[in-house]
Amino acid sequence: MITRFLLSNMDKRGYAFLAIVAAIGLLVPLANLLMPAGSPFHVSTATMSLWGKYLCYALLAISLDLVWGYCGILSLGHGAFFALGGYAMGMYLMRQIGSRGVYGNPVLPDFMVFLNWQELPWYWYGFSSFPFVMLMVLLVPGLLAFVFGWFAFRSRVTGVYLSIITQALTYALLLAFFRNDMGFGGNNGLTDFKDIVGFNVQAQGTRAALFAMTCTMLIAGFLLARGIVTSKLGKVVIAIRDAESRTRFLGYRVDRFKLFVFTVSACMAGVAGALYVPQVGIINPSEFAPANSIETVIWVAVGGRGSLVGAALGAVVVNWAKTMFTSGFMAPYWLFALGALFVFVTLFMPKGILGTVQGWWEKRRKPEALPAAEPAPAE
Amino acid sequence: MRILPSLLRMLALAMTLAFAPAVALAQSGDDAFARLNADSFSDTARAIDILVQSAHPNAAVIIEALADGRLLAGGGAVAVKTKEGGFLDAKTGQALAAAPAGLNSVRLNNNVRRVIQGALGGLGLINPDPAKRVAAAEAVFRARDVSVLPVLEAAIAKESNDRARRALREAQAAILIVKTDAPPFDRIAAVDVLRERGDQDALATLRALPGDATPGLKEAQARAISEIEGKLALWRAGQNLWYGLSLGSVLLLAAIGLAITFGVMGVINMAHGEMVMLGAYTTFVVQELIRAHAPYLFDWSLAIALPAAFIVAGAVGIAIERGVIRFLYGRPLETLLATWGISLILQQAVRTAFGPTNREVGAPSFMSGAFELGGLAITWNRLWIIVFAALVFLALLAILKLTPMGLQMRAVTQNRRMASAMGIRTGRIDALTFGLGSGIAGLAGVALSQIDNVSPNLGQSYIIDSFMVVVFGGVGNLWGTLISAMSLGVANKLLEPYAGAVLGKIALLVFIILFIQKRPRGLFALKGRAVEA
Structure with a gap:
């Protein structure tokens, strides 16, 4: 039943994506x-962690594509959900340090000892338990998205206004997490x-397991998103994207559909953040920066908005290019390239890499037939 | 030159003698010199008092030297090392041929320094220049040295300048507060004088009232303190209001160009902040040119930078509109992404051209400094920025309401197709509107270069705030933008003392997020069907 739900309507592209991710994982x-270190088939731990990071971004991109590509909600604050999931995991990892910190305090993390705090704040309780943290990784971003979405969608804040207040949300969180007295390590x-x-965390075996875990969660996230957008509910969601008022007039409770998709997407972003932190080894407030969230949007746009495989592909391609660019002599020009990418993609490739390639493919295969009348995603 | 003030002081001291019969002459100056030799702080302090009260002819020179650590004592002799490096015999004032042997400089502690401060004040109280007398009185006010009181009273008796007289009275009151053996009636009158002064220093002086005061005095003190505190709180609120207006005018400057492009055209220009940055860098370049070629024009540099910044930012804005944005009308979210890309490119371009560090933009003379208005401290640059913001706002309003271009802009905003049918070239109007909005951002950059760091990230720090202002005020409404900028600025500054800068800002962001739920189109929304299109 569930298998059928998840695999129904799976197209060739989806199967190929699953196969590739599973093979990589x-x-x-x-x-x-x-493989021994000298072998041509050996993959170094650093490379593996780097690609693990890309795949976390891919999961984040899929979660954003779910709301933007399929529901028409351009969230400029998805980095906030990602970072909250990351902070939940980071708090767990801090508690696991125990008395091995610089100050050797068995309960308090180093930065609290440094700030002369006497006891653990209440919101740190429970974060030493892994199952509790797993729950929080889903619950904290999910709850924030639910409350935020409940207000926003109910009062029909749409389009640009919604984008701007999601940006305000992540900006407010950025400011809040920079404060030392919040109890999340402040600036550092x-x-x-x-x-x-x-x-x-540093061990090779753990890194490999985290990588495999990331691939697994990417597959799970993809299947879930795929399941949602191909279900009957997904049809309504797409209808909301294309003609919100008409869907409302047909009797659907638009706000509830939006709220559902938004919350699920936030939970996925939280999971991506939680997997990201142990592989990167740090979480700090800059993850909340509005610029990060906007960059996530460009991954989706590059890969192909409204296509889950495209979103994942875009995240990996853009971040791979970023690593290539910023590690060499081209480093000062990365922002030029990224900026040009924003402009180029929006002007010339509104369907992203995947959509454009698909367009060519179809034209070559059936030159006589008109291109498939696929309605462009409206705002 | 250095000798002149000392001479005047000596003269003043001589006059003190003549007009102040109350000054005790019982102790001879010799006692003072013996005490200076005793190498004890309390003896040094006492010696200063004696010197002042006995009106020793060299008192001013000796005390000044003591304050600078140039007074040497040892083996019964006291010598002054002059600033030029020579030596004087302290008692006679005769120059010494050689550096005296075996003398060490007289040591100071905070108590002695306080006494010195009071004594020097006491010596300056009869200076012929009223401003100097006021300054001396202030010094006595702070030092509260009881030994100066006789000199002070003599000075009050012959003072003719009102301002100096008040300052002297306040100094007298400050001393009476701590002088426990003064008549209680005088001390209550002193509390009254301090209450009228009513500033932070008066408060500190009142709080220094010793614990042995009579109940009546204590009650007067408590009343005066609470009155002063109330008054100061009011001034503080006024000062915060001023800061708020100042912040509001900055927000207005940053947001008003956006109100044009976003409000009138519906274009989300994420590169708006970079237009502000370009304006600031234009100011920098103009100032560099002036410094290199025509330094005498420096005071006019901002006036020259204004049109330059308007043209640079406006031209870049028109280029962006013609090159990118016009292909994206009707797709606001794509516009947002494309302009974000442009903002990254502009930032990096400026970083490559000018370097990543802050650039120094100078202030012309009329913008530096500050003045006091009652209890308010007002800096000239903030005042000018408020004036400038108001002028820009009025000019923009006039352009939109009074010029043919403004008329066409409004027509295009209200109904693009109808306007086009009436013969308005909508494409051209779009480009001009965008250029106008960007040019105004450039003007904002000139103003902000005076109060903020000119760095490639300058625009980034304003873009979110600017959007908040426009969204809160209501799109397509300049008055809404004005009210929104001012209320957000004032609210921010009024919250700051209670919540801190960061929490205050977070609170405002949350407030705006909630406010948008209630009124999705801002404070002053356009009414009618046009907004739904």
Whole structure:
């Protein structure tokens, strides 16, 4: 039943995506662990962590595509949900340090000792338990999205206004997390992690397991999003994207559909953040920066808005290009390239890489037939 | 030159003698010199008092030297090392041929310094220049040195200048507050004088009232303190209001160009902040040119930078509109992304051209400094920025309401197709409107270069605030933008003392998020069907 829900309407592209991610998730950790360092098939731990980071971004991009590409909600604050999931995981990892911190306090993280705090704030309770943290990773971003969305969608804040207030949301969180007295490490954030569920975070085996876990969650997130957008509910969601008022007049409670999709998407972004933190080794307030959230939007736009595979592809391609650019002599020109990418994609490739390639493909295969009348996503 | 003030002081001291019979002459100056040799702080302090009260002819020179650590004592002799490096015998004032041997400089502690301050004040109280007398009285007011009181009273008796007289009376009152053996009636009168002065210093002086005061005095003190505190709180609120207006005018400047492009055209220009930045950098370039070629024009540099900044930012704005935005009309979210890309490119371009560090933009003379208005401290640059913001606002209003171009702009805003049918070239109007909005952002950049760091990130720090202002005020309404900017600025500054800068800002952001739920189109929404289109 669930399998049918998840796999129904799966097209060739979807199967190819699943196969590739599964293969990467299986082969890369094996190539890292089993192949000797000199072998051409060996993948270094650093490379693996880097690609693990890309795949976390891919999951974030899929979550954003779910709301933007399929529901027409341009969230400029999805980085906030990502960062909140990351902070939840970061708090768990801080508690796992125990007395191995610089100050050797068994309960308080180093930065609290440094600030002369006497006891753990109440909102840190429970974060030493992994199942609780797993719950929080979903619950905190989900709850924020639910409350925010409940207000926003009910009063029919749409389009640009919604984009601007989502940006205000992440900006407010950025300011809040920069404060030392919030109890989240202020400017420096949370770092210096030691263990995750009893294994050393730095160890090669743990890194490989985290990578495999990231691939698994990416597949799960993809299947869930796919399941939602191909279901009957998904049809209504797409209808909302294309003609919100008409859908409302047909008797659908638009705000509830939007709220559902927005909340699910925030939870997915939270999971992506939680997987990101142990692989990168730090979480700090700059993850809340509005610029990050806008960059996420461009990944989706580059890959192909309204296509889950495209979103994931866009995230990986843009971030890979960023690494290439910023690690060499081209570093000062990365912002030029990124800015040009924004302009180029919006002007010339409104359907992204995937949509454009697909367009060519279809034209070549059926030159006599008119291009498929696929309605462009409206605002 | 240095000797002149000392001479005047000596003269003043001589006059003190003549007009102040109350000054005790019992102790001879010799006692003072013995005490200076004793190497004890309390003896040094006492020696100063004696010197002042006995009106020793060298008192001013000696005390000044003591304050600078140039007074040497040892083996019964006291010598002054002059600023030029020579030596004088302190007692006689005769120059010494050689540096005296075996003398060490007389040591100071905070108590002695306080006594010195009071004594020097006491010596300056009879200076012929009223401004100097006021300054001396202020010094006595702060030092509250009881030994100066006789000199002070003599000075009050012959003072003719009102301002100096008040300052002297306040100094006298400050001393009476701490002088426990003064008549209680005088001390209550002193509390009254301080209450009238009513500033932070008066408050501190009143709080210094010793614990042995009579109940009547204590009651007067408590009343005066609460009255002064109330008055000061009012001034503080006024000062915060002023800061708020100042912040509001900055927000208005940053947002008003956006109100044109976003409000009138419906274009989300994320590169708006970069137009502000371009304006600031234009100011920098103009100032550099003036410094290099025509330094005498420096006071006019901002006036020259204004049209330059308007043209630079406006031209870039028109280029953006013609090159990118016009292909994206009707797709606001795509516009948002494309202009964000443009903002990244502009930032990086400026970073490449001018470097990533802050650039120094100078202030012309009429914009530096500050003045006091009652209890308010007002800096000239803030005042000018408020004036400038008001002028820009009025000019923009006039352009929109009074010129043919403004008429066409409004027509295009209200009904593009109808306007086009009436023969208005909508494409041209779009470009001009966008250029106008960007040019005004450039003007804002000139003003902001005076109060903010001129760096490639300058625009980034204003863009979110500007959007908040426009959204809160209501799109397409300049008056709404004005009211919104001012109320957000004032609210921010009034919240700051209670919540802190960051929490205050967060509170405002949350408030705006909630406000948008209630009124999705801002404070002053356009009414009618046009807005739904």
